[in-house]
Structures are given as C-alpha cells and as structure tokens.
Amino acid sequence: MTDQSAAGDPLVDLHCEAHTYPDGTVGMHEVDFQVYPDEVVALVGGNGAGKSTLMEHLNATLVPDDGELVVDGTPITEENKSHARKQVGFVFQDADTQLVAPTVLDDVLFGLQNYGVPADEAQERAREALATVDASHLEDRIPHYLSGGEKRLVGLAGVLVLEPSVIVLDEPLAGLDPDRSRLVADRITQIHEEGISVVLSTHDLEFAAEVADRICVMHDGNVIGEGTPREVFYDPELLAKANLHPPSAVRVARDAGLGTETQPVTEAELVELLTGSESGRTATSHADGHRTD
Template sequence: MSGKKDETPLVDLRCGAHTYPDGTVGMHDAEFQVYPDEVVALVGANGAGKSTLMEHLNATLVPDDGELLVKGTPIDEDNKSLARKEVGFVFQDPDTQLVAPTVLDDVMFGLQNYGVPDEEAREKAKEALSTVDAGHLKDRIPHYLSGGEKRLVGLAGVLVLDPSVIVLDEPLAGLDPERSRLIIERIRDVHEDGVSVVLSTHDLDFAAEIADRVCVMEDGNVVGRGTPREVFYNDGLLRRANLHPPTAVRVARDAGVGKEMKPVTEDELVEVLEGEPGLGMTGTEVLQADSADGGEDG
C-alpha cells in the first residue's frame, strides 16, 4: 500500500488557508500528500474544495498560509516551474489547455516553453501521443475532437514533460461509457509506467475501482482518508461529506453479504455473491436488478 509514513511524499501540501479575491474561503487547515506509485481519488460534494486543492498541487494556486513541497523542495515564486513540470495538470474542461492549431503542435507546446528544440519536441510529442493511443490524432484540429479525444490529448500534453504526478480534475465528466472506459484504461497505463495519479471524481464506483487511496473533502478541508474499503464503509464520514456509498457497497448490504470481505467494486461483489448459497440469482443478475431498480443514487 502506497502512502506509508516512512516514505517521502512526491507532493506535500499544507494549506492553512486559501481565500479567493471575492472573500470566498476555498480551503482551510488542509493537508494532502501524494506518494510514489499510487492513485489517489479526491471525493466530496460540489463546493467541497476539490478543484481548489488540486490547483495548489502544481502551484497554479498558492496558499495564503502554508507551504507546498515538491520532491522535498519548497515551492515559491522563483521555482514554480519545478512544480509545473513535476506535477502535470489535466483540466476538467480540456479546451482550457488546448491552444495550438494542431494536436501535435499542442503537445509540443510545453516542451518548447522549456527550450527543447523543435525537432526533438516533435518526436517526444509523437511518443506521448502514442503512449495514450492517440497518435492518429496528431494532425487533427483540437477544436473538432470529441470530449474523450481532447482528454487524451490533454493527458499527452502533460506526459510529454515526464512528470512524477499527474492530476486530473473530473476526468470522466461528460463522457459516455465507452469513452470513459478508454480514459480509465489510459490512466491505468500511465500509473503502470510509474507515474502517480491524483483525480477528483463524483463517481464513487470509479473511485473504488481505480484508487489505492481515497481522500474525502468537506467544507474546504480533507476530513477523512484511507483505502477505498476503509472510506466507503465509514457511514459517518460519508454522511458528513454528503456522499452515498458505491453500488457494490449498497448491494452487499442490501443482500446481507460480504461482511468480512467488504466488497467495493463490481468484480469483488460478484465474487462474494456467487459464493453465497441460496441467493437464487448470480452476482451479475443481482447487479442488473439493482440497476433496474434505480440503485445508482450516488
């Protein structure tokens, strides 16, 4: 399990306060770390402070009171570029970061800003696009890409800088199931290549499926953290954050099964249900019945 106390975090944020110019308090007394080789899901209701926290991780925002360390180095006005290079940020709205006339030009853009010669930048950009299976898009105009394609290009645009951590704000927002599955596969590929991943999501089924660790935000603070199993079976914590458990947790409880294993994913739930005698239906049939009854209330 990543995130052991004896490990040095890649990113260590301690934010005593962050207030927006209009006086809105975005975060207070928040601590958040990202460790090597982990996927962290940040969950919470709308307005909980997820996006604000994430924009602090690469110094897009800076705390009014607090400190950001990236690989042990304190980040200030003079070395924000270190945070931007080591912590790549993929925005929820991909149009925010797609600015060049072609996809290849866009992925090259960050490298060119760091003084990489054009030909070298072009080759590295092609490699980054291939990494996310988007090489075929290199000559396309970003504006005309689908939402899922834009997310892939945005991901390539941060991967090309060889970051230690990638931050994705609501990576599945607005995508259909097929494109969501594609993005999930690419996130897993990036993690398998040794990059830690932080993502925010309202989809707790997705969080349960992909995360090693879950952090819960409420009212601008991180109010709970742990493995998906620890967090999603903590009823008091979920109530406090106005969140509903993932589908697998709800179905397991309704069926009165899995008290020892505590399934949090569909695969884990099917395994538990198919091992239970006398249920009268397979695990898959139980999940289908839950879906037909409107079981998705989270």
C-alpha cells in the first residue's frame, strides 16, 4: 500500500480510538487517518461503514471519545475548534443544511462576515469563489430554488471563500444527474489543481477511480485498507471484506485477461489499453499477410 511518509507533515492528523453516538452506536473505532498536501482522498465503503462519521471528525464537527485531532500542527480543543473549521471546509451531502441566506451571494458572504472580514473585501472574495465554481450567474438567485447541482456548487463556494487547506465533501454526486455530476466532478478536480487537498466520500467507485490519488476502504467503523486506486481496486480480498465491487474497467480488464501489468481503473485507461492492443494485433496481422517464405 502507498507510503505517505514522503509527503511531509499532514495537514490533518486524526487519531480516534473510539467515537460512540448518544444512542450507544459505535460510529468509529481505532482509526488513524491523515490528509496530506496536494492529494485527493476518497473514502469508500457500504452504508454504515463510518465514512460520514470520520469526515465530521476532520473539522471537529464531531470529536473523539478517546483520541486527538491535529490541524496544521495545532491540536484541536474545545477552545479552538474554529481553527479546524476554517482550515477544513465541509460541504454536506444535503446542501440545504448550509444554505441559510436570502441570496446566493449573501450565503457565500456568511462565513466571512462571521470572521469579521470588511464588507468590500468580503464581497470581492465571495464573487471570486462563485467564479471559481462557475456559479457567478447564480449570485442573485434564492438558494432554496436552485437545483441540487447548483446548491452543491454554492455550498462549495461558501467553503472556498474561507481559503481552507482541505475541503471535505460528503457524497458530492449524490442525487445529481450525469451532467450535474460531471460539472461538480470537474470543479473538484479544478480545486485540487489550485492546491487544495480534497477528502470525499462516495458510493461511486468509477468516480473515485477517476479523481482520487488515495483510496481508503472503510468497514464497520474502521479503515481496513488504503492505497492508490490500482492497489485497492485490484485487491479482491480487501474489496470483498468491505462488500464492494471494483469499477467496471477493472472487471472488464480482468474478465478479458487484459491489463495484468497496466491495470486500468478508469474507462479512459481501459479504452487506451484496448485500442493499443488492437493496433498491435492489426500490425502483426499485416506483417503476417506480407510475409514471404
């Protein structure tokens, strides 16, 4: 599995021996999880695996019963939770939970106002954040009437405006049609390219294979394995333990006996492998056809 030690100090370092909900349900146990600079981490696992619980610990929305959260080298306590929430922006699956203002621009401004940013500077930064996610045209709209994809983008802008070092997204494609899913996925890739690390949870392993540098597999409240997409998605025992099926590109490559060395994990990689193999067979066929004895 991937060794992150060469990546330097983590931006977020979570050690959680246990987190139990008030009803006695154990949400997470014996978890060590780090987020490093310049990476996209995808959490995958079935319903109830602990993905959302883990992510809500990353900005101190939840705190371990026994453990510690360190953000940018600062141990997080009850007194400085605001540091975690500024450095680790959280975009919830239900975007309505974080859209609270009468217009989109007001909503993106909200966090800056809470931090006492002057009005002119706040408006400029809010408009820049909306432009980053291609949502400038929504500035005067009422958040309640936006589509699911538009709400997700506005929620993302509301987090970006605080200039976090890490953005956490809970099921960012949930409930979106293919066009809106592609738009949100493109914005996530763009944000990462601008130097912000991303942690996301998803049931869509095709999406995880496409965007993630590191995959963490969760089951029964714990991280049971992690690595690059190739390391994880070509590990049938690990996937079986978490009741997961690999992306379609992996299944096709295995069923066809292809890619034992290249191990495609995305559709584009599979197409490249197949077209390359076809070119090779065609060239061999032509050579055989013109061979003389």
